[in-house]
Amino acid sequence: MSRRRICVVVTARPSYSRIKTALLAIHEHGDLELELVVAASALIDRYGGVVRQIERDGLPVAHRVHMLVDGESPVAMAKTTGLGIIELSTVFHHLAPDFVVTVADRYETLATAVAASYQNLPLVHVQGGEVTGSIDEKVRHSITKLADAHLVASEGAAERVRRMGERPESIFVTGCPSIDLAAAVRESPALDFDVFERYGGVGAQLDLSGGYLVVLQHPVTTEHDLALEHVSATLEAVSRVGLPTLWFWPNPDAGSDGTSKGLRRYREQHRPAWLHFFRNMAPDDFLRLLLGAACLVGNSSVGIRECSFLGVPVVNIGSRQAGRERGGNVLDVPHSPGQIEAAIRDHLARPRPSEDHLYGDGRAGSRIADRLAVLTPTFEKRIAY
Amino acid sequence: MSRRRICVVVTARPSYSRIKTALLAIHEHGDLELELVVAASALIDRYGGVVRQIERDGLPVAHRVHMLVDGESPVAMAKTTGLGIIELSTVFHHLAPDFVVTVADRYETLATAVAASYQNLPLVHVQGGEVTGSIDEKVRHSITKLADAHLVASEGAAERVRRMGERPESIFVTGCPSIDLAAAVRESPALDFDVFERYGGVGAQLDLSGGYLVVLQHPVTTEHDLALEHVSATLEAVSRVGLPTLWFWPNPDAGSDGTSKGLRRYREQHRPAWLHFFRNMAPDDFLRLLLGAACLVGNSSVGIRECSFLGVPVVNIGSRQAGRERGGNVLDVPHSPGQIEAAIRDHLARPRPSEDHLYGDGRAGSRIADRLAVLTPTFEKRIAY
Amino acid sequence: MSRRRICVVVTARPSYSRIKTALLAIHEHGDLELELVVAASALIDRYGGVVRQIERDGLPVAHRVHMLVDGESPVAMAKTTGLGIIELSTVFHHLAPDFVVTVADRYETLATAVAASYQNLPLVHVQGGEVTGSIDEKVRHSITKLADAHLVASEGAAERVRRMGERPESIFVTGCPSIDLAAAVRESPALDFDVFERYGGVGAQLDLSGGYLVVLQHPVTTEHDLALEHVSATLEAVSRVGLPTLWFWPNPDAGSDGTSKGLRRYREQHRPAWLHFFRNMAPDDFLRLLLGAACLVGNSSVGIRECSFLGVPVVNIGSRQAGRERGGNVLDVPHSPGQIEAAIRDHLARPRPSEDHLYGDGRAGSRIADRLAVLTPTFEKRIAY
C-alpha cells in the first residue's frame, strides 16, 4: 500500500520551531511521506535562512514558494496572503497530497488553509484553540473553521475547538511539538559552545558566566505604529538592570521595520557594551540559551510555552500573549520601562519556577505523525450544533 | 459630524439580492455614506450584468474590481480568492472606510474578510451562523471568526454565532434583506409585463397562464464533477411533468461549465417546446415570477428563504441546502429524476403552503443601516470562552 | 546524451493552430523532449476546449495554468498578463527547460516572454517580425526584443527583425506552421463529414452544396467599444449576399463580449435561416471548410496566411490585418456594409486566386524542430548597432 502523502507548509522561523519534531516524525514514519513546502520569510536570508536550517536537519524540501510582499504595512501582509493563496493552490494542485497540515496562526498560515480548502484537500490544523488576542486570534480561529481535523496542544485548546462547533472526533490533544525540542534540550542542557562564534550577530562580546537576559520582542500587528515606542521601553528597562543581554531580531510582521529601526538607532546612539544582537539560532541552541538565562524578556510565545515546561523565569510584556494559559513562571507587565525592570528584578530575587506540562509532555511530534497515519480523510463538515 | 463610511463588497448576483435593501437603506441614511465595491462575476455580462442592475437601482459604484480567474476548477476558485485579497486590500487602503461589510458565504466573500482584517478595519458579517454544508459552510464560519460584528437572519443563526465564541454584544438579529424584497413584492405581486420581451433569454415562448415551473440549480462545489449528471436528472424530471418551465442560468462556481454544458446539450438535442432559459432578472421581477409559479425546483437558497416567506412550493434537490432551517413549503429530494418528478406532482396536488417569518419580517435593510449607524467600531476581539 | 527539453506555452485557439505542426515535430524528434504548457483561454470550454483538442492530437500536457482574469476590459487583459507572469515563472522554475518557445503576439504571449527572460532561460520567438497594427504590433516587437532567437515566417519578417537590431545569426526563416496544416489539407481536401453533426453549434442547418461563406471576425483591441458596431456591419453585408453562412465565435480579447452581444441579438431578432454559428473546430476541418468556401469574410489572419497558400478568396475588413504582407486573394474593405457586400460579390464573379508561398511551403514544423535541436542556448544579448 502506498504511503500517505502529508504536505506541510512552513512559512517562518517560529512556525518551524513549532512543527520541527512532527516533521521529523512524519519523515521517518513508515506509513507517511513528507511533502514539505517552504515559503515566505522562511526562504529569505534576512529572516534567518530557515530553509537552510531545515536542510541541515535532514528534511527534504519539495517546493519553495516566494510569496512575501515586502513592506512595513498591513497592505503588504494582506497581499502576501493573497499571493500565497495563488501560489499554494498551484502547489497543492500538483502535489495532490492526502492531507495538508497548517501550523498555528501566522497570517500566511491562512493562505495555506484557504488554498487547501478550495481544492477539497483534508486540512489538519496544528495548535488551534489557543487564545492570544491581536490579528493572530482572528486568523487562528478562522483556520479552525476551515480545518477538518485539529491537533491541539492542551486540554483547554481542545475544549475551545469543540465549543466552536467542531466535531469531537476530529479533535486530538497531541501537545505542542515545540515542547519536544524543550524536552530534548532538558536532557542535554549544556551550552557547550561559544554563541558569539557560532552565530555571529552584531554588538559586544559578552561574558555570560555571571548570568544574562534574553530578549525576544515582536511588534504587535494591530498596534504597528507603536512598534518603535514598545521596543524603546524594553531597551530602557533592560539597560537599567545591567545584565549582559542577548537580543533576538523580530520576524517579518507589519511593524518589524519600526522595531528594527528602534534597535538600530539605540545601538548607534549608545553603543551599549552589555548588548548583543542575533538574527537567528538553531532552535535547540536557542532553548539551551533560555535554560541558562536568568530571565526571558519580551512577548514571545516561547515564554509561555517552552519556558513553562523548562521552568525559565519570564517577563511577558504587553498584550501579545494575553489570554494564553500560562504557568507560574510568567510575570505579566505593560510596556512600561519601570514595570519591566521591576519584574525582571523580582524574578532575579526569587527561586527558579517549577516545570509545568501545560503544553505537552515532550512527545507531540510522534503523536502527530501517528495520528496522521490513521486519520480519516474528510473535507466536508458541518457545524456540530 | 461627518457621516460613517460603510464599504460593502458585492461579488455576484445572489449576494446582491441578499443585500440590496440594506444598500438602499445605507445610501439613504443620514448618518451613513455608502462606498459600494462591485467585483468578480458581478462585473461580467455573462453572469447577468449585476453592475448595470445596481446602477439602475440608483446605487453609486465606488470601485470596480476585476478579480475573477476564469476556469471550471477549484484551482481557479482559490486563485480568484487570492487575487481578490490583493485587489481589495488596495481598495480598502484607499477608501479607509469606518466599516467593511461582507455578505454571506461565497468564496470571494472570504477575500473581503481577509483583506479587511489585515488592515484593522472593523468587519461586519451579514448572514453568518447558518448551516448548509459544502465549502460554503467552511467559508461562512471562517468569516464569522474574522468578523467584529454579526448581523444575522434568524434567532437560530444568532445562537450558533454566539456558541462559536463571539461576544453576545456583537451579534444582532436583523432578518435577511432578501426577505425585504419578497415583502415588497407581496405588496404588489402582479406580473404585469411580458417576461420574454423584457428579459429575452433563449428557447420557446411559453404560455404561462396555465401554471409554470421555475428552475434554479447551482453546481455543488465539492461535487463539481457531478454537475452534468445533476442537471440532467432535473431536466428529465421536469420534462416528464410537462409544465411550461423557466430555467435560470447558474452562477460561476466551479462546475458551472458542467451545468452549462448539460443545459446546452439538452436544448440542442431536444429543442423542447416547454422550456425557456434566462440568464438574469431584476430580483423583484424574479420574486414575482416565483410568487406566480406552481413550484420552484432546484437547490437555491431562495427556495428556503424567500419562498418560505412567500409561501411558494419548493422541491429542493440534493445536499446544497442541507442543514438550513426551513418552513413547511419545502420538499427535499435527492438527485433522482423519479423523486424530483414525484415531489413536484405532490406539490401540485396540495394546497398552497402558509407564509413563515423564519428569515425575517421584511424590514432587515433599514435595521442593518440603523445598526451600522450606532455600532462601536472595533477590530480586535478575543474568543468568549 | 539527454534530450533537449523544449517548453512551449499555448494560451489560445489561434496560437495552437499556429504552432501545432511544430509541436508534433518536437514531440517526435529524437533529440528533443516537449514540455507543453497549456494556459489561459486554451483551458476554458467556452473558448473551444483547446486542451482537449491537444490531447486528441496525441500531445502530452505538462502543466495547466489558470491565468485568465475574466472581464470585458483592458484592465482584465493587463491583469491576465500579470497573473500569467506570476504563474509561469513558477512553472519555468520547476521545469527549468533548455528553451522556452513563445508564439506570435497575443497579450498572454508577453507573459511567457517576461517570465522566461527574468529566469535567464533562452527564449525562442516564433512568428516575430510581422506587421499588423493594434496592441498586437506593440506586443510582437516587444517580445522580439526579449527573445534570444527568432523563427520567422517570411523573408520580410526576417528583414524587420534584423533591422530591429537582432543579430543575423539568431534569425531563421522557417515559414509558418499554420501553412503546414493548410498543405496537409490541400492533399486531402474532401469535406467528407457533416459539419453540423460533428460540431453542433447553433442556428439553421444549411445546405452547403451551392456554395457558402465563412465569417471569422475578431474585435479590435484598441477599438473595443466599436466591437458591436463592427459585427453589425458584417452581419448586414452577409445577409444581403444571401449565401449560406458559417460564422465562427471570436476569441476572448477585450471586446469579445461586445461582438458576442451583437451576434446574439441579431440571431434572436432575425432568426436567420441562412446562418449557423460554431464555437470551434479542429484546425484541419476548419481549413477544409475554407478550401470549399466561396469566400472568407472577416479580419482573421487566416485569410492573409493560410488562404493565400490555399488560394481562397478573402474579404478582409478593417484595420486588424493592416500592414501584413498579403497575396492576390485578399480584397481589403472598411467596416461598411455596402463595401463588404460589394467585395464579396466581386470575388464571386472572378476566377479563383492562385496559390502563393508567401508564408511558408508547408514544412515549417519540422524545420522549427530541427533548428531547436541545434540552436546555441544563449540568454544574454546586446543590440546589434
Next chain:
Amino acid sequence: MSRRRICVVVTARPSYSRIKTALLAIHEHGDLELELVVAASALIDRYGGVVRQIERDGLPVAHRVHMLVDGESPVAMAKTTGLGIIELSTVFHHLAPDFVVTVADRYETLATAVAASYQNLPLVHVQGGEVTGSIDEKVRHSITKLADAHLVASEGAAERVRRMGERPESIFVTGCPSIDLAAAVRESPALDFDVFERYGGVGAQLDLSGGYLVVLQHPVTTEHDLALEHVSATLEAVSRVGLPTLWFWPNPDAGSDGTSKGLRRYREQHRPAWLHFFRNMAPDDFLRLLLGAACLVGNSSVGIRECSFLGVPVVNIGSRQAGRERGGNVLDVPHSPGQIEAAIRDHLARPRPSEDHLYGDGRAGSRIADRLAVLTPTFEKRIAY
C-alpha cells in the same frame, strides 16, 4: 483648458535620481499636472526610504504601490513584475492620465509599460536606446517597442531607437535628468556638512580631508550567483589601496542578498577602520561626495553618466555598463582585485579628467516637461519599415 495629467512611476532609488528634475519641472509646469506613483523598493526603508526623500523634495505622491516580492532569486523578480502589472493596471485605470512615463530599464519598469499599453494609454519612455547588456538591455529595448514616444539622453540613443523602427517624429533628445542634478551640484560643489552625522550609516568615522574613494557596486542580474565573489574582489582591491572609503548599499535586484552578505561578513571579520557604509543619500549630497572623491569604484551607471559630466575619475568593474557610450574619465576592468587596484592607482597618478556633455547639458528636466506639454497623445503605432 484643463492641464495634461502626467503619471510617472518611480520604483527605486536610481530611477528617482534619473527623473527627479523632470518631476520637479512637470510639477511646476503651468500646463501639466503630475500624478506620481511610488512603488516597489522605493517604499521600503531598507532600500533607502526613497518615498520620504520624494516628499522632502516637495513632490506630491498620488499612489503608493506595494509590489516587491521578497527573495534573492530570478523567480522573485518575475513575480514582482507580474504583481506590478496587476497593481499598476488598477492605478492607471483610476487615474486615467493623459500620458504614462516610465523610466529607463529596471525590471519593474516593464510592469509600468505593459500595464499602460494594455489600457491604451500613451506611453512615454525616458532613457531608451542605450546599450548595457544583461537583462536591463532586453527590458530597455522591449519597453521601446511598447512606448509611443521616446525622450532619450544622447544622439546615439536617438539613432538606435530610430533604427529599431520607431517613427522619427516620436523621438526627442532631451539629455538625461540625472545630469541636471550634476549640473546644479557643480554650481555649488561644497560638501559643507558632516556626512556621517547627516546620514549615519555603519562603520568607522573617517577623515575625508586627505582624499577618499566611493564604491557603488550592484549585483549583475544574469550572474547572480557570482554576487558574493564580485563584491569580495572589490573589497580586496579597495583595502589594498588604503584610502578612506565610503561604500553604498546596492539596490534590490536578484543577488543583492549575496552582495549584502559579502559586505556584512567582511565587516564582521575585518572590522576595517577605513570603511564606512551608507544605505542612501540625497542625490545632490551624493553627487557632491562624488565630485570630491579621488575615484569612484564599482559598476554604477553614475560613473558613466554623471561622472563624465563632472569629470570624476571612475574605475568601472565588470560587464554591467558594457556597451554604454562613455567619456575619458572611465577605466574598465574585470572583477580582479589586482586590476581594480591598479586602475585606482592609475587614476590617482593622473590629472583630473575633463568634463563631457555626452549625456546632457543640465537642462533635461525642463526639456522633458516642455515636450510632454505639446506631445501628440497616441497609443497606436506601426513599425517604420
